Amino acid sequence: MERKINFSVYVGAFVLSLLIFVIGIYIGYLIDSSNLQSINQEVSTMSEKMASIQLLLLLEGNSSSCPIYLSELNSLDQEIEKVGYKLSYFEDEKSIYDNDLKRKYFVLEGESYLLSKKVRSVCGDKSLLLVHFYSNKNCSNCKEQGSEILKARDDAVSKGINIRLFSFDGELESPVAEALEAQYGIKHYPSIVVNENTYNGYHNANEVTKIIMASK
DSSP: OOOOOOHHHHHHHHHHHHHHHHHHHHHHHHHHHHHHHHHHHHHHHHHHHHHHHHHHHHHHOSGGGHHHHHHHHHHHHHHHHHHHHHHHHHHHHHOOOOHHHHHHHHHHHHHHHHHHHHHHHHHOOOOEEEEEEEOSSSOSSHHHHHHHHHHHHHHHHHTTOOEEEEEEETTSOOHHHHHHHHHHTOOSSSEEEETTEEEESOOOHHHHHHHHHHHO
16 A cells, blocks of 8 residues: 655644744844853953952052052953853854954953053062064964963963963954054054064964063
């Protein structure tokens, strides 16, 4: 007996599978949007903390409160770095880019950098300030440069040298990044600035370590 094919069953299964697929994508989109909103809120909260530290420094501006400045700044730098990793995850793993949020994040980083310079002056903080300029558009080894910097930083920390690390996408049209690039004469991506000394071009971990040791 010839077996009949029930096309309606196959069509129904296909429609159901497609519906589940679309729902999965939509749920993923909602989750990603929620996570980005959460990061946005984190950046806003950290900006408020940064403003408080800046105000405290302006009001007092003397070394007697340095332990407070350093403690707050160290805590805030750790939070800023974690948010940076989250943004990198969305860009590298999910190809999700929120340029407005990233520019907002760069303002926070810029404030942290300037505050770190002030704390070095007022408190004699010996932390090295390392700024990494990169591009997500036209740079084949910028991502690798970031990894090499982290290796060099870990090596420096193991030797008792504290590094405050800042990273800026120079082609994001961020006023903060552009102002710093102009100040330090950045000509290529990637490039780094260590304690206000500029090193254009790519540097591997060993080279970055040598720069750090020479700058301490």
